Amino acid sequence: MSAASNSSTATQVLFDAPGPKGRRRILILSILSVVAILAILAGALWQFHANGQLDPNKWVVYLRADYIAFLGQGLWGTLKVTALAAVVAFPLGLLLALARLSRVKLVSTLAAVWIEFYRGIPMLLVVYAFLLALPAFGVTFPRFWMLVIPMILVSSASTAEVFRAGINAVDKGQHEAAAAIGLGRRDAMASVILPQAVRLVLPSLILALVSLLKDSTLGYVVSYNELQFQGKTLVSITRYLVQTYLVVSVIYIVINFLLTRIALALDARMKARSAAS
Amino acid sequence: MDAIRENIPLLLQGIGTTVALTLLGYTFALILGTVLAVARVSPIPPLRWAATVYVEIFRNIPLLSLLILISFGLPDVGLLLPYFWCGVLGLTLSSAAFVCENVRSGINTVPIGHAEAARSIGLGFFGTLRFVVLPQAFRTMIQPLVNVFIGTVIGSALCSAIAVQEITWVTQTLNIRYAQAVLMFLIAGAVYLILSLGGAAVGSAIERAVAPGGRGRSEATRRLDVTAGAQA
Numbered sequence: 001m002s003a004a005s006n007s008s009t010a011t012q013v014l015f016d017a018p019g020p021k022g023r024r025r026i027l028i029l030s031i032l033s034v035v036a037i038l039a040i041l042a043g044a045l046w047q048f049h050a051n052g053q054l055d056p057n058k059w060v061v062y063l064r065a066d067y068i069a070f071l072g073q074g075l076w077g078t079l080k081v082t083a084l085a086a087v088v089a090f091p092l093g094l095l096l097a098l099a100r101l102s103r104v105k106l107v108s109t110l111a112a113v114w115i116e117f118y119r120g121i122p123m124l125l126v127v128y129a130f131l132l133a134l135p136a137f138g139v140t141f142p143r144f145w146m147l148v149i150p151m152i153l154v155s156s157a158s159t160a161e162v163f164r165a166g167i168n169a170v171d172k173g174q175h176e177a178a179a180a181i182g183l184g185r186r187d188a189m190a191s192v193i194l195p196q197a198v199r200l201v202l203p204s205l206i207l208a209l210v211s212l213l214k215d216s217t218l219g220y221v222v223s224y225n226e227l228q229f230q231g232k233t234l235v236s237i238t239r240y241l242v243q244t245y246l247v248v249s250v251i252y253i254v255i256n257f258l259l260t261r262i263a264l265a266l267d268a269r270m271k272a273r274s275a276a277s
Numbered sequence: 278m279d280a281i282r283e284n285i286p287l288l289l290q291g292i293g294t295t296v297a298l299t300l301l302g303y304t305f306a307l308i309l310g311t312v313l314a315v316a317r318v319s320p321i322p323p324l325r326w327a328a329t330v331y332v333e334i335f336r337n338i339p340l341l342s343l344l345i346l347i348s349f350g351l352p353d354v355g356l357l358l359p360y361f362w363c364g365v366l367g368l369t370l371s372s373a374a375f376v377c378e379n380v381r382s383g384i385n386t387v388p389i390g391h392a393e394a395a396r397s398i399g400l401g402f403f404g405t406l407r408f409v410v411l412p413q414a415f416r417t418m419i420q421p422l423v424n425v426f427i428g429t430v431i432g433s434a435l436c437s438a439i440a441v442q443e444i445t446w447v448t449q450t451l452n453i454r455y456a457q458a459v460l461m462f463l464i465a466g467a468v469y470l471i472l473s474l475g476g477a478a479v480g481s482a483i484e485r486a487v488a489p490g491g492r493g494r495s496e497a498t499r500r501l502d503v504t505a506g507a508q509a
Contacts, residue, residue, distance in 0.1 A: 014405055014406060015402040015405075022320075030322055030323050030324075050355060053353060120470045121465075121473075122431040122433075122469060125462065132449065133458035133459060210337070214339035217339040220341060220345075228345075241350060245350055246350070248342060249338050249339075249343070252337065252342055253333070253338050256338075
């Protein structure tokens, strides 16, 4: 049972260990699906070829040092805004979560309104507010901040929910134990509940980084030099549109894939540890 | 207020486009995502691999990058789609990856004994899924699927970057013409909040309707299931 309860084998239980007939059927279906997948890929390649997009000249330019440097600069911009937004948004999210759980009605209502608002509207609207609305009142920001501040606002709301779920997930007995040794509500939260909650939500916070990294593409809208915008600029120079945006997208996918892997590995390790204890 | 009165048809059209983008994208994503989830738990290895690759690509690509690639890239490879359908396609492809992960993690919450019991009474792979596993998994999937819906609502705003004339696009255009920034933001923001909160309310209603007395897992643990990942 203990081996079967890990998720990779859980799905295997949906079907029996196949007999000879079943194995043959699985083999046939496997071959058919490989053929279908290859047909789709071949169709896509043919479509690229037929429209002259497979021309090697349109691809090798991405090996040119200056183009690599140009995209690298964009990647640096992306990582910079993502890191800065995370460093501000995560603690802010924790504060909002605590405020939402506060017993003071006014504080918890305000926090709830903030969280629901920024979770319910698109970040693009917030970006437009900084780009178009605030200047009408004489408030202007550099492009960098027109991207970073909306990222912080939106991420603070979603990470607040992550922290709140983490705090709620800490075992009730921990509250009681803290009370039993004479800790007040505040002390119990600070030295018993929060350390455990933060550990619990660590994987989710890494996924919040993935979200932030995706949000940073809105630099495309405010013309801040992050990766997506550098791609746009590169397209206007080379005119190789599909190639440029494919290269850019692959970079995003690789980074986010690695972050997702780390989050899942961390989560699996923590689940294994809590199952062992 | 003139800005609103003179442009009611345009605003309604923008709201209609946002609603259409969201509903079409979400519906197609539900279908595609469920098919992918079935492929991921199927006994056929190539289908499992293909679905896994799909999920890793489409949950990790930023939606804006995907929309730009589809709407500006496809014409270069000879596929002409109206921008509206580029938007629907982008939302579908992206949300389907999250639907797939939620359905899969929902399937994993069903006790293994139930699947074993189903097989012992002679149900095959599809029978087990259809009659025993999916109906139970569905209950734990409702809240995560509501989150995917909200992600689709919010994602639909990015379609304004590819010139789909949805509510964000309409209000920003009117803002440039009338310089009524605050008013326009209130309108657009209200549309998104109503859609998101409306979707959440419908989800809660469904959850209450199918709840069997008590709830299997607490809200907190469900939200903490990280396998479903982060959208947007």
